[in-house]
Amino acid sequence: MIKVLVVDDSALIRNLLGEIIKNENDMQLVGAAPDAYVAKKMVKDFSPDVITLDIEMPKVDGLRFLDVLMKARPTPVVMISTLTEAGADATIRSLELGAVDFVPKPKLGVVQGIEDYRELILSKIRMAARSKVRQQKPAQAAKCTTKLSYSSTEKIIAIGASTGGTEAIKAVISALPANSPAVVITQHMPPGFTKTYAQRLDACSQLKVVEAKGDERLLPGHGYLAPGDKHMEIIRSGADYRIRLSDGPRVSGHKPSVDVMFTSLVEAAGSNVVASLLTGMGKDGADGLLALKQKGAFTICQNEETCVVYGMPKVAVGLGAAEKVLPLEAIAQAFINQLEKMQAGSRL
Structure with missing residues (x-):
């Protein structure tokens, strides 16, 4: 059973994601938090296996919460992102901070859009539950000790x-x-x-x-x-x-x-x-x-x-x-x- 915590400031999104998760036999919705402060307590109380996290939240935004979470209690996180340029930049930043993956918010109406994304969201949660969470900074390849002695257009x-x-x-x-x-x-x-x-x-x-x-x-x-x-x-x-x-x-x-x-x-x-x-x-x-x-x-x-x-x-x-x-x-x-x-x- 995959224990899932939903973190989103939108009550509509929390309800929709919650219903999607509760209808799955292999998932358990352990909580739905409207902000980072409530989410912090729920993480401590329920030890979720996967968190879905909205980037844009009041008080403490999703990136700040994610940064603190990955340092204190690394947990697989799937971000819920917007398709704006600012949203894309924040999403890439969330992956740098340790989020496993993300689901873009649909361009269409919220209700229909989330329903259309049902299978995508569920597959991302299941994948995140099986993933390896990065507890430290991402592995960085060592700088190459060999410099190419040529510049080739063939290779x-x-x-x-x-x-x-x-x-x-x-x-x-x-x-x-x-x-x-x-x-x-x-x-x-x-x-x-x-x-x-x-x-x-x-x-x-x-x-x-x-x-x-x-x-x-x-x-x-x-x-x-x-x-x-x-x-x-x-x-x-x-x-x-x-x-x-x-x-x-x-x-x-x-x-x-x-x-x-x-x-x-x-x-x-x-x-x-x-x-x-x-x-x-x-x-x-x-x-x-x-x-x-x-x-x-x-x-x-x-x-x-x-x-x-x-x-x-x-x-x-x-x-x-x-x-x-x-x-x-x-x-x-x-x-x-x-x-x-x-x-x-x-x-x-």
Whole structure:
């Protein structure tokens, strides 16, 4: 039985979430708090397994409450976020503070919107209950001791992730040198959030990281993040690689899909790819990573110990798709080491 605490200043939201939770056989609503002060007492009294937390609350906002909670009593938290630019920025900040995941508030009327999100909310709560809560600062990849001795337009670094991936990707990206090959990234995230997340990655990295717009030429020293409502594919255009965005159906349950990006790289770049599948729920990216490995690409999966949710990497490892299984902090250096070997081989 998953004990859930709902924290939201809106009585309507508290009632709706409460009814959704109480109707599930594997969940127990232990409380519904209107503010951080009441929530603090309920956390102490009921020791919830999962907390749903509104970012925008009076007196003490959700971010401040989350910061204190994760330091004093780490608990899996699913944020309830708005789709505004300010809401997106606060949501990304909540993930940095240790929230497991978030559910965006719908654009439609509150009642209908929450009902439409019923299955999404329930799946996030169940996933959060099985996740590893970060009790300290997120694992940071050590700065690479090897600097790339070249700037190549032929090689591509590809990264896919889902739950827990925002901080995992940041750890890898922040450790790559400025003359790294182009990096393409698919992180499961809804529209309205990926632009803000790309800006966060850009700020912590030596790379220039942007949300992909479509038809860009991949350039060394640049990172390209799939937008939240489009699949991102990499295609070969003469001597260049370019980005193609598509608005097709979900693949492996997601849009953007890691499998779509990885599969496109099989034909476009093949053995010129170094790819990694990081923390995340489900199986998206596993088949694509296997196809890349079979084409001669160098493939890495994040290990179970450093994953927030060991789902996608676990499936990939089970398929034999990973050439290496590494802790998060070792992945960037493994990329660099492999790229140097590939470059040395090309000179033989």
